[in-house]
Amino acid sequence: KKDIKKQNKQLPPGPPKLPIIGNLHQLGALPHSSLWNLRKKYGPVIFLQLGGVPTVIISSAKTASEVLKVHDLDCCSRPLLAGTGRLSYNYIDIAFAPYGNYWREMRKICVLELFSTKRVQSFGLIREQEVASLINSISQSSLSAIHVDLSEKLLSLAANIICRTAFGKRFQENEFDEGKFQEVVHEAMAMLGSFSASDFFPYVGWIIDRLTGLHSRLEKSFHELDGFYQQVIDQHLKTKQEKEEDIIDLLLKLEKNQTKIDGAPITQDHIKAILMNVFLGGVDTGVITMIWAMAELVRNPRVMKKAQEEIRTYIGKKGKVNEEDIEELKYLKMVVKEALRLHPPSVLLIPRETLSHIKIDGYDIYPKTRIQVNVWGIGRDPDIWKSPEEFVPERFEDSSIDFKGPHDELLAFGAGKRGCPAMYMGLIMVELALANLLYCFDWKLPNGMKEEDVNMDEAAGLTVYKKLPLNLVPVKYKIENE
Numbered sequence: 001k002k003d004i005k006k007q008n009k010q011l012p013p014g015p016p017k018l019p020i021i022g023n024l025h026q027l028g029a030l031p032h033s034s035l036w037n038l039r040k041k042y043g044p045v046i047f048l049q050l051g052g053v054p055t056v057i058i059s060s061a062k063t064a065s066e067v068l069k070v071h072d073l074d075c076c077s078r079p080l081l082a083g084t085g086r087l088s089y090n091y092i093d094i095a096f097a098p099y100g101n102y103w104r105e106m107r108k109i110c111v112l113e114l115f116s117t118k119r120v121q122s123f124g125l126i127r128e129q130e131v132a133s134l135i136n137s138i139s140q141s142s143l144s145a146i147h148v149d150l151s152e153k154l155l156s157l158a159a160n161i162i163c164r165t166a167f168g169k170r171f172q173e174n175e176f177d178e179g180k181f182q183e184v185v186h187e188a189m190a191m192l193g194s195f196s197a198s199d200f201f202p203y204v205g206w207i208i209d210r211l212t213g214l215h216s217r218l219e220k221s222f223h224e225l226d227g228f229y230q231q232v233i234d235q236h237l238k239t240k241q242e243k244e245e246d247i248i249d250l251l252l253k254l255e256k257n258q259t260k261i262d263g264a265p266i267t268q269d270h271i272k273a274i275l276m277n278v279f280l281g282g283v284d285t286g287v288i289t290m291i292w293a294m295a296e297l298v299r300n301p302r303v304m305k306k307a308q309e310e311i312r313t314y315i316g317k318k319g320k321v322n323e324e325d326i327e328e329l330k331y332l333k334m335v336v337k338e339a340l341r342l343h344p345p346s347v348l349l350i351p352r353e354t355l356s357h358i359k360i361d362g363y364d365i366y367p368k369t370r371i372q373v374n375v376w377g378i379g380r381d382p383d384i385w386k387s388p389e390e391f392v393p394e395r396f397e398d399s400s401i402d403f404k405g406p407h408d409e410l411l412a413f414g415a416g417k418r419g420c421p422a423m424y425m426g427l428i429m430v431e432l433a434l435a436n437l438l439y440c441f442d443w444k445l446p447n448g449m450k451e452e453d454v455n456m457d458e459a460a461g462l463t464v465y466k467k468l469p470l471n472l473v474p475v476k477y478k479i480e481n482e
């Protein structure tokens with residue numbers, strides 16, 4: 001009967017599907033890129049049957065606006081997936097929780113206590129100290145003229161900043177060493193973005209996940225992260241707070257007072273789920289953005305030089321860039337925008353799920369359909385951008401295009417109710433770190449490598465990162481010569 005009802009409706013176009021797997025085979029190793037190729041044939045709203053899951057891929061700024069703005073409320077749930085469910089302690093976090101009162105209340109608490117502009121500004125000193133310590137450590141390496149692994153250095157920078165601001169402790173004071181840590185973060189992001197068979201094949205998928213080993217990888221990732229969160233919580237319980245209350249103190253107080261959110265009392269699992277969002281959401285995205293930006297800059301010496309000149313002229317002999325300088329560094333801000341246009345870490349946003357029947361671009365989309373917005377593709381759409389593959393920050397000069405809209409060309413932070421609540425926190429960290437890296441050093445490629453040799457291959461999980469580490473040679477800039 002349902003089928004007859006649907007007959008007059010029009011589903012979006014899409015490639016023909018195979019029995020059982022549907023269109024799963026069309027995703028390939030880098031789904032954002034395969035899906036962008038499909039758009040050339042099928043247009044900006046594509047219907048795919050991924051195993052048992054109806055999925056719509058959105059690939060234009062206009063249709064993205066329809067999903068994220070016009071129909072925001074109809075499209076603001078999240079699908080329940082094996083990887084995200086396990087790592088979010090059964091969806092009691094913010095990023096993967098389905099739409100409802102719990103999500104709304106928890107998001108409100110975190111925005112107030114952690115992500116608000118006032119809160120983020122109050123952590124300025126921590127960011128400046130951590131960036132100074134990064135510059136120091138790179139200066140040491142520059143004495144011996146060997147290259148540094150920027151991927152590794154920036155990962156510890158981001159981890160230290162996020163851990164100190166959110167959990168009140170330095171990351172280095174915990175159980176992972178740096179190499180291990182990189183592995184744990186990448187593995188967790190792989191698991192959050194994994195295409196688990198149980199998500200696509202109800203009832204039988206779990207058997208496949210056990211056979212392929214995905215299930216045990218997920219369990220391992222869960223236990224490694226869980227141990228780390230437990231440490232953070234125990235430390236908060238042990239030490240009397242002399243300093244200002246942080247988000248963990250606040251959540252622990254809610255737990256102690258048996259406060260209920262949407263009828264459920266807060267437990268340590270709730271706290272761990274939030275820790276996961278803040279830790280993985282904050283560290284991974286920031287590092288990815290900084291690495292891609294530096295990789296693009298060494299490939300484009302003209303842009304690198306222009307950015308350095310702006311910073312060095314404005315800062316003069318001060319010796320470092322402070323946060324209050326950033327607003328004046330217009331070109332640097334355009335460099336970050338351009339990096340996030342070409343390399344948004346969450347290439348397909350976080351999957352959404354429709355709550356009701358809607359029409360996008362005239363096509364019918366039913367409740368419980370998964371929606372993915374290909375922001376990576378929109379960032380490279382030749383209908384929007386001139387020479388889209390080139391790194392040209394000047395394109396943002398005298399332009400109103402911004403992460404906050406008004407239009408949806410630049411969607412690195414998503415938009416609407418589910419948009420990233422920590423955009424300001426993420427941007428200020430990236431801008432401050434890049435400004436200081438560019439002010440304090442000239443950057444050379446190792447061993448006679450040429451600009452065109454920089455490997456730009458991508459690797460994909462929930463986020464898409466540079467596959468190979470970025471190794472560069474820092475040459476200390478002599479401020480006295482100014």
Ligand code: HEM
Pocket residue numbers: 094095096107162277278279281282283285286289344345346349350351411412413414415417418419420421422423425426427430
């Ligand atoms: C350059 C930095 C960052 C980028 C590019 C970024 C990007 C994103 C994107 C694309 C989404 C999904 C939006 C959607 O579905 O429409 C998101 C959600 C989220 N981000 Fe970020 N993010 C960044 C930094 C951060 C930081 C620093 C934190 C926390 C410390 C954070 C925490 C979150 C959370 C909790 C959500 C889930 C929101 C929800 O579902 O209600 N992000 N972010």
